[in-house]
Amino acid sequence: MDLELRHLKIVRAVADAGSLTRAATALGLAQPALSAQLKRIERALGGALFVRGREGVRATALGELVLDRARVLLPAVCELQEEAVRFARQGAEGYRLGGTHGPLLGALVDRLARREPGVPVTTHTSWSEREIAAGVADGRLDFALVGVCGESAPPGPGRLAWSEVARDPVCVMLAEDHPLVGRREVELAALAAEAWTDVPGDGCFGDCFAAACVRAGFTPACVYETDTASCVHLVQVGRAVGLCRATFPVTPGVAVRPLAAAPLVWRHLLGWHPAAPAADRAAEVLEHARTAHARAQAASASRAAARDGRPEGAAPAVEPA
Template sequence: MDLEIRHLRAVTAIADAGSLHKAARVLGVAQPTLTAQLRRIEESLGGTLFLRLPEGCRPTFLGHQLLARARPVLAEMNQLTDQMRAAARAERNSHLRIGSTPTHAVAPWLRLLSERFPEARPTVHAEASSCALLRMVAAGQLDAALVHEPEGCPLRIPADVRLRVLLEREPQLLGVFEHHPAARQKTVRLQDLADERWMIDKTADGEWEQLDRVLRAAGVTPQILHGDFATISMLVSTGQAVMVCNGTSTGRNGAVVRRLEGDPIAARWLLAARSDACLDAVYDDLVTAYREVADQAPLYKAIGPPVFGPTP
């Protein structure tokens, strides 16, 4: 028989009470039951834990050795129980707050989390700035956030934020008007877009710097306009500008997505939280959600399913 927590509780109760009769009352069991349990424990250990004296029970040397180790274990178990009960109370009275930069995966992710944790009433905060979301996680305003890091433009990661890689490198797509000449091609050269106006949300950390660098490396002098997502979508869908889109984009409202030759623009997707436990709680549902949208995306139909990455 291996020692269990209930055995340690019984032994310490006997030592603290000084008799089997008093210990049985403390534990809420009959004295014969406790006596039989103590006998089984001693037989399992191969030694006597208590001297049975007229005035009560006194620990033997072996008993003192066991008690010296049992008490810290029980104290730690009691502390763990109290912490888990407090966490359960907090969970019942709080929301699971997630954040994300723009991605089609947010809707299925929120749905899956709501199914898994209905009592936590998950909510979502959308934000173009990855760094703003990371600051919110660090400040305890969000429990977890999905952010993207444009290739070559590292994000500023707060010291107390933990990260898990969702995708190490996801090519970004070109969004163009459905009647644009580039829409007739499967892949588009950057040089063929030399005269285009590129729309970008400057609050999206690193995207302007990445696009400017990539276009200049391709010999293109960039014409970059700044606007919010609604304005960008409107101008692209009416043929007045082009844009960079996430790899899960499918195109809509008069706009289509096309792959850029050589995949020169890319991003790394990261899940951020303040603890590994929180990352563990929401990561698998995020992977499932991302697979769901990737199954519908032209990029992943061309290059195969996404390969999810390890912890950095």
């Protein structure tokens, strides 16, 4: 006889009740039937699990070993079953999206909500791409919308399926009265004396940025790592220059310019678990994410052109170096 979870439940019930009579009542069995099952379990495990006496039953050394394992396994299996049911139900009823900072997550939520107004869409945000990927891997989220630097591997390699949504050159945010605003693009070396600001993350972007600066002939003297709103404020008041993507919305007091030769590239990725129910909707969600990115990029370029008083798609006049 192979040991099954129901056998462990019987052993635990006998130990908790302290007698076969009380255990049989709790399990809804006749005492002879419970005694017969317990004997089969003991034969399968190779020895007696309980010593029977006038005062009830007491676990043997082997019984204590089995009970120790049962007290770990039974709650774990119960939790697994509950999580699996919850995962399957939520995956079928709505969209659970995880993402890092940036406007693309909001744009994707808007598209899904418009397309399926009766279907709930929930979100979870974190600075950690690894945390978001882990949430998809263990069933707490359906999709991860994250980014990686250049050709870097996505978080959680081998566990999730990933598709590229889009690629953005990394741009620089300048105060609107910064001396370099008039340039069509800004050389990274021209920013050597600046303080920098950027949002945190657990990917390799910080290392890639530092390496790009070294190639440009300098090491950043100061980098303020903080939330998006604080990054924008530091740029607006001229305390620092910042890094952003092409989809960064036009913001009063801030001008966005490409970095010459695109030394840094950001890849937007959508990830999902290939065995989860949500995998059936991955192609549709990916298409929504790509459309959301394209529209956010176009809107950002249009607003920037309007603010600068130039035709849409035209670059600002070039200031002599």
